[in-house]
Amino acid sequence: MIVVNTETIAGYVVTETKGLVQGNTIRAKHLGRDFAAGLKNLVGGELRGYTELLVESRRQALERMLAQAEQLGANAVVNVRFTTSAITQGAAELYAYGTAVIVEAQQ
Amino acid sequence: MALFWFQILPILFLLALAFTIGGVVERAHFRRIEQRERELGDIQRTDVRTLPAGADAELCGLVTGEVVIASDYFKTFVANFRKMIGGNLRTYESLMDRARREALLRMLDEARQKGANYVANVRFASSNIGSGSNTKRRRFAAMVEMYAYGTAYQLADVGRGAA
Numbered sequence: 001m002i003v004v005n006t007e008t009i010a011g012y013v014v015t016e017t018k019g020l021v022q023g024n025t026i027r028a029k030h031l032g033r034d035f036a037a038g039l040k041n042l043v044g045g046e047l048r049g050y051t052e053l054l055v056e057s058r059r060q061a062l063e064r065m066l067a068q069a070e071q072l073g074a075n076a077v078v079n080v081r082f083t084t085s086a087i088t089q090g091a092a093e094l095y096a097y098g099t100a101v102i103v104e105a106q107q
Numbered sequence: 108m109a110l111f112w113f114q115i116l117p118i119l120f121l122l123a124l125a126f127t128i129g130g131v132v133e134r135a136h137f138r139r140i141e142q143r144e145r146e147l148g149d150i151q152r153t154d155v156r157t158l159p160a161g162a163d164a165e166l167c168g169l170v171t172g173e174v175v176i177a178s179d180y181f182k183t184f185v186a187n188f189r190k191m192i193g194g195n196l197r198t199y200e201s202l203m204d205r206a207r208r209e210a211l212l213r214m215l216d217e218a219r220q221k222g223a224n225y226v227a228n229v230r231f232a233s234s235n236i237g238s239g240s241n242t243k244r245r246r247f248a249a250m251v252e253m254y255a256y257g258t259a260y261q262l263a264d265v266g267r268g269a270a
Contacts, residue, residue, distance in 0.1 A: 011164055044129040
């Protein structure tokens, strides 16, 4: 499945538009109990645990979006966008959405 | 009198620790960022959706880079005072700069792995994930998550200017 964040793909032409597809994950952080993060808060720097959590969440949101696209019979998702919303203290939603289409390689 | 110093000293110690170690960590990070920017400088990146006119392009797909960075205690302390007065929070500007450049570099790393030399329609998104729980409010510094994503292509001739 082709995934891009542009509307058109160079070298391909969109033959059919299937519709809007989406995927999201909601993740929570337990900052108060995370000793390593507390230490990092003292000296600063990258929080690798949270970065991995973010990577995993993004991958899951994309997967859910692609599953929807497959159900619609598409072979590509264009104009993918990601947004993050803080829901409550310590919980955030990662939302991915795009347009599922059928593309063919340009002759 | 002694009790007063007893309370103040731990905070001063933590501030000094955060200032020195935090400063070292930050400068080391910036040095690594600059070095990787030189290495990945040949990959062109734009935030426009269209490719250069007449480009011979092969799609490599969506590429993303993400990072979560926390500020240090000293910066948070200083920023808390600055917030009372208002104005530029210069201490946090370097935090955002670090996060943005790191996220972009990770995205370019993935593009390089896919054999791309051009990334179109680069977008950034960020959100604050710090100061969630309020158990020890002062202790929790600003933490920002930043991600960058774009569409990577392998262009036959990268020399031409962007559209």
